[in-house]
Amino acid sequence: MTTGAKTSTTGLLKGAAGAWLWDVPAGLLFGDARFADLYGQPAEAAAAGLPTDAFFASIHPDDHMRIRIAVAGVMHGADHFAKEYRLRLEDGAVRWVSAMGRADRDADHRVIAFQGVLADITEQKRVEERLRVAQSAGGVGTFEYVSGFGTVDVSHQFCRLLGLTPTDVLALRAINATLTSGQPLLIGEADGAAGRDEYREFEIVRADSGERRWIARRGERLNDGPGGAERFIGAIHDITPFKSAEAKLLELTATLEERVAERTKERDRVWDNSRDLLVVVDADGVYRAASPAWFRLLGFRPEELVGRPYTEFVEPEDLSASAAVFAEAVKERSLGNFENRHRHKDGGWRWISWQTSTEDGLVYGYGRDVTEEKLRAEALSQTESQLRQAQKMEAVGQLTGGLAHDFNNMLTGIIGGLDLVRRRIAEGRLGDLDRFMDGAVKSAHRAAGLTHRLLAFSRQQSLDPQAVDVRGLIVSMQDLLNRTLGEQVALKVVFADQVWPAVSDVNQLESAILNLAINARDAMPDGGLLTIAARNSIFDTERASGHPEIASGDYVEISVADTGQGMPSDVVAKAFDPFFTTKPIGQGTGLGLSMIYGFVRQIGGHAAIDSEVGKGTTIRMFLPRATPGQLVQESVEPEAASGAGSGETVLVIEDEDSVRALIVEVLSELGYRALEASSSVTALPHLRSDQPIDLVITDVGLPGLNGRQLAAMARELRPGLGILFVTGYAPTAAVRADFLAPGMDMISKPFAMNDLAAKIGEMLARSPTA
Amino acid sequence: MSTPAVDLSELEHDALTELVNIGVSRAAASLRNMVGEQVTLSVPSVEVVSRKAAAILIHEREAGELVAVRQDFEGAFSGRALLIFPQSNSLALVKAVTGDELAAVEVEAMESEALSETGNVVLNGCLATMANMLRRPLTMSLQQVLRGDGALFFELAERTDDNGVVLFLYINFSISGRDIRGYIAMLMDLPSLEALKVLIGEFIERVMGVDDLGALA
Numbered sequence: 001m002t003t004g005a006k007t008s009t010t011g012l013l014k015g016a017a018g019a020w021l022w023d024v025p026a027g028l029l030f031g032d033a034r035f036a037d038l039y040g041q042p043a044e045a046a047a048a049g050l051p052t053d054a055f056f057a058s059i060h061p062d063d064h065m066r067i068r069i070a071v072a073g074v075m076h077g078a079d080h081f082a083k084e085y086r087l088r089l090e091d092g093a094v095r096w097v098s099a100m101g102r103a104d105r106d107a108d109h110r111v112i113a114f115q116g117v118l119a120d121i122t123e124q125k126r127v128e129e130r131l132r133v134a135q136s137a138g139g140v141g142t143f144e145y146v147s148g149f150g151t152v153d154v155s156h157q158f159c160r161l162l163g164l165t166p167t168d169v170l171a172l173r174a175i176n177a178t179l180t181s182g183q184p185l186l187i188g189e190a191d192g193a194a195g196r197d198e199y200r201e202f203e204i205v206r207a208d209s210g211e212r213r214w215i216a217r218r219g220e221r222l223n224d225g226p227g228g229a230e231r232f233i234g235a236i237h238d239i240t241p242f243k244s245a246e247a248k249l250l251e252l253t254a255t256l257e258e259r260v261a262e263r264t265k266e267r268d269r270v271w272d273n274s275r276d277l278l279v280v281v282d283a284d285g286v287y288r289a290a291s292p293a294w295f296r297l298l299g300f301r302p303e304e305l306v307g308r309p310y311t312e313f314v315e316p317e318d319l320s321a322s323a324a325v326f327a328e329a330v331k332e333r334s335l336g337n338f339e340n341r342h343r344h345k346d347g348g349w350r351w352i353s354w355q356t357s358t359e360d361g362l363v364y365g366y367g368r369d370v371t372e373e374k375l376r377a378e379a380l381s382q383t384e385s386q387l388r389q390a391q392k393m394e395a396v397g398q399l400t401g402g403l404a405h406d407f408n409n410m411l412t413g414i415i416g417g418l419d420l421v422r423r424r425i426a427e428g429r430l431g432d433l434d435r436f437m438d439g440a441v442k443s444a445h446r447a448a449g450l451t452h453r454l455l456a457f458s459r460q461q462s463l464d465p466q467a468v469d470v471r472g473l474i475v476s477m478q479d480l481l482n483r484t485l486g487e488q489v490a491l492k493v494v495f496a497d498q499v500w501p502a503v504s505d506v507n508q509l510e511s512a513i514l515n516l517a518i519n520a521r522d523a524m525p526d527g528g529l530l531t532i533a534a535r536n537s538i539f540d541t542e543r544a545s546g547h548p549e550i551a552s553g554d555y556v557e558i559s560v561a562d563t564g565q566g567m568p569s570d571v572v573a574k575a576f577d578p579f580f581t582t583k584p585i586g587q588g589t590g591l592g593l594s595m596i597y598g599f600v601r602q603i604g605g606h607a608a609i610d611s612e613v614g615k616g617t618t619i620r621m622f623l624p625r626a627t628p629g630q631l632v633q634e635s636v637e638p639e640a641a642s643g644a645g646s647g648e649t650v651l652v653i654e655d656e657d658s659v660r661a662l663i664v665e666v667l668s669e670l671g672y673r674a675l676e677a678s679s680s681v682t683a684l685p686h687l688r689s690d691q692p693i694d695l696v697i698t699d700v701g702l703p704g705l706n707g708r709q710l711a712a713m714a715r716e717l718r719p720g721l722g723i724l725f726v727t728g729y730a731p732t733a734a735v736r737a738d739f740l741a742p743g744m745d746m747i748s749k750p751f752a753m754n755d756l757a758a759k760i761g762e763m764l765a766r767s768p769t770a
Numbered sequence: 771m772s773t774p775a776v777d778l779s780e781l782e783h784d785a786l787t788e789l790v791n792i793g794v795s796r797a798a799a800s801l802r803n804m805v806g807e808q809v810t811l812s813v814p815s816v817e818v819v820s821r822k823a824a825a826i827l828i829h830e831r832e833a834g835e836l837v838a839v840r841q842d843f844e845g846a847f848s849g850r851a852l853l854i855f856p857q858s859n860s861l862a863l864v865k866a867v868t869g870d871e872l873a874a875v876e877v878e879a880m881e882s883e884a885l886s887e888t889g890n891v892v893l894n895g896c897l898a899t900m901a902n903m904l905r906r907p908l909t910m911s912l913q914q915v916l917r918g919d920g921a922l923f924f925e926l927a928e929r930t931d932d933n934g935v936v937l938f939l940y941i942n943f944s945i946s947g948r949d950i951r952g953y954i955a956m957l958m959d960l961p962s963l964e965a966l967k968v969l970i971g972e973f974i975e976r977v978m979g980v981d982d983l984g985a986l987a
Contacts, residue, residue, distance in 0.1 A: 065781050065784070065974075065978070066780075066781070066784045068977060068978060069781070069784050069785045069788045069974065069977055070784070070788055070791075072788065072977040073788035073789070073791050073792050076792050076903055077792040077793075077795055077796050077899055077903075078788065078791040078792040078794075078795045079791075079795035079798060079799070079811075080791065080795065150856075150859070150950070164830045165826070165827055165830060167815070168815070169815075171856070173834060173856065174830055207829075207830050
């Protein structure tokens with residue numbers, strides 16, 4: 001069926017093939033031994049001539065008709081007989097045979113003989129079968145091409161691979177027409193030396209679907225064709241999936257390169273354009289690479305840096321710190337925000353803040369110029385301190401204004417009073433002098449009170465904490481408060497059934513309550529109700545934990561509440577700040593609340609504000625409860641002292657002449673003998689002398705040996721000697737109890753003469769020497 | 771391949787192939803007489819396909835320009851016979867037929883005539899033999915040379931319906947090793963193919979009915 005036409009069938013072949021000759025006129029079939037063997041006939045009978053129907057007798061029933069028709073064709077004029085068919089042998093076995101025959105005719109075209117050869121192709125059939133299965137399973141198509149022919153013998157699979165209708169023979173052109181343009185021929189004459197044909201890949205367009213596919217061809221060229229012609233046999237298979245995978249891989253590779261290039265470009269851009277210093281330093285501290293930013297920031301070109309150690313470029317003062325940090329960085333400890341100074345080529349320095357990361361023994365550094373930031377920070381800090389100074393000056397201005405206002409009022413009272421007294425004395429009108437004198441003294445006392453308050457504010461006030469009967473104190477102040485508040489403000493005083501005695505300083509507490517009352521009055525310009533209340537308040541551990549500013553314990557709570565306009569929260573937050581005032585400059589010192597706060601804190605208590613706009617303000621003072629041992633001191637008016645002394649000797653040491661003279665004068669008037677000294681140095685001879693000294697009155701703030709040191713020496717020389725300190729303030733001991741040993745006392749300047757007399761009298765009365 | 775409306779059985783197919791084989795053998799003998807050289811024609815492969823499929827087959831197997839010799843026939847079955855060559859083969863065929871004695875210019879000048887004559891010998895030999903075998907006379911028209919592609923050849927001018935089928939014969943011509951190949955195609959409509967089928971059946975019956983094959987001669 002395949003290429004029978006190409007091999008001429010001349011003569012009878014011996015050996016593997018059996019030959020037959022059908023003598024038509026004689027009606028006999030002659031066969032050789034091999035033919036007889038294949039047809040299962042006795043060789044002798046075949047040689048002698050068989051009946052012609054013996055030709056069909058052994059043919060398998062399925063092929064019988066086919067072969068009969070084919071033989072009929074020969075008998076009727078067909079030249080060729082080329083058939084494959086099965087013979088069934090006597091033992092039941094089936095053999096495939098290939099028969100090639102031709103008709104011999106006479107001049108009239110009548111058939112004389114039908115002769116041919118017969119070959120057993122059973123094995124070949126099996127091989128073909130296997131090949132067919134293999135081709136179809138493996139997708140491999142085979143071809144055989146004899147040089148010079150226009151057609152190619154192909155397998156069906158070959159046709160299917162090219163999208164052609166399965167057939168056994170294809171035109172060479174038809175095969176090559178499936179190729180896309182610009183390719184060598186899929187099958188053609190050898191383009192090189194004969195022999196093994198190289199592996200080739202071809203792109204084709206499938207004839208049926210128009211789909212583009214890739215085909216691989218392998219083949220061999222053998223010079224064994226008819227007449228020595230070249231025979232090209234080979235196989236093709238579809239490699240499109242490999243090709244597309246390969247294409248994808250190629251594309252991936254290409255895009256990978258593209259991506260890498262892009263990334264490299266990006267990296268280079270970062271390296272070149274970064275405003276920060278980028279540098280690679282090896283483990284020895286030598287620059288391996290530096291970015292162009294070095295030139296912009298420090299004036300060094302990268303090539304001037306590479307190969308040199310970083311130590312050449314770092315400010316010498318920063319070297320040791322830099323070396324320590326670099327050693328850490330080399331150990332792969334990334335560091336951040338390390339700052340050092342780098343040399344600029346122009347001789348200056350720049351502050352650089354470094355971040356590093358380490359990889360493969362190389363330290364990658366990223367340095368930011370923070371010089372400007374540093375300068376700005378410095379400038380900012382200067383500006384801040386200037387601002388603080390300005391605020392301080394403003395506060396001082398506020399304070400001075402307020403103080404001047406208050407003092408002017410008081411001085412007006414004093415000067416005016418004294419002026420009137422002098423005039424009256426000059427006019428001889430002595431009758432009503434006390435009134436003016438009292439007014440002046442009262443003003444002076446108020447001035448003294450103001451300085452006390454200032455000291456309390458600065459917490460340098462000498463307090464005299466004692467157990468105070470708060471209820472009694474408030475009751476005693478009621479008249480004063482009523483007068484101060486005026487007619488429009490009603491006063492209400494509320495006490496709990498029992499109020500503990502509180503640790504306080506009577507004068508300061510009075511002052512505080514008065515101050516709060518005045519503030520409250522000012523907060524109620526249209527009148528209202530002022531409530532002063534006192535009650536016990538216990539801060540157990542739990543309650544105190546909610547108020548970190550207050551220690552747990554028992555307290556006496558004094559509250560002063562008004563029904564005034566209240567304060568917004570931002571004012572509340574600043575109300576205890578010194579110099580904070582809502583009043584215009586000159587109308588208040590702004591120290592009221594802060595002084596109260598200072599005083600309360602100093603005695604171990606606490607103060608709090610509760611206020612809301614439109615709902616009034618309540619100030620609460622929490623004073624520590626006095627322990628039972630502390631006596632409740634009644635506030636007593638000092639007795640008028642006159643002629644109390646009886647010749648006792650009092651040594652007065654005071655560097656301020658006027659004060660010393662005044663004290664000496666008072667002592668003389670009271671009947672004491674006074675010794676004077678203006679300093680510790682001049683006082684010591686008195687103390688060392690044998691003359692009796694009953695009491696020493698000394699200023700605390702003396703030049704040279706101060707009052708306390710002098711007192712200590714005096715006590716050494718004369719143990720038990722009474723000592724009364726006179727002080728403007730007590731800077732080293734705010735609380736007198738810490739300051740004073742037994743037999744010592746203190747009086748604050750300024751003092752009334754009566755107070756001084758009372759104190760002296762009191763001390764001398766206690767004195768063991770008296 | 772699309773299934774034609776008329777389906778030949780395997781045996782009918784074999785018988786038809788054999789009929790064509792006989793016809794082609796006769797045609798080859800005539801051709802041999804013309805060229806005076808050894809002419810070998812392969813055992814034909816026969817396919818019955820639709821006209822469209824035939825065009826595709828032709829297109830698949832011959833991508834280039836084609837030349838065809840056409841001859842219509844009429845009788846018990848009617849249709850059109852075509853001998854188709856690749857255009858590139860035609861001159862070689864002409865040269866073979868004219869015995870390589872003519873100059874190239876002359877060959878070109880008489881190409882159509884030579885082709886026409888060759889077509890007449892082949893087609894006439896083939897068809898007449900088949901008609902004889904089927905015991906039905908056929909009237910042949912004058913041959914005509916066509917150039918173009920397969921689709922053009924398979925148009926039946928008189929009929930535009932698509933019921934026509936093509937008896938598609940593939941024959942490899944080989945003339946003294948020259949690279950010449952061609953196809954014989956027979957276009958028939960359904961009634962003609964039905965008629966042919968009947969005639970083939972009769973042929974088979976005749977062949978089988980005679981035990982003594984020698985008597986067939």
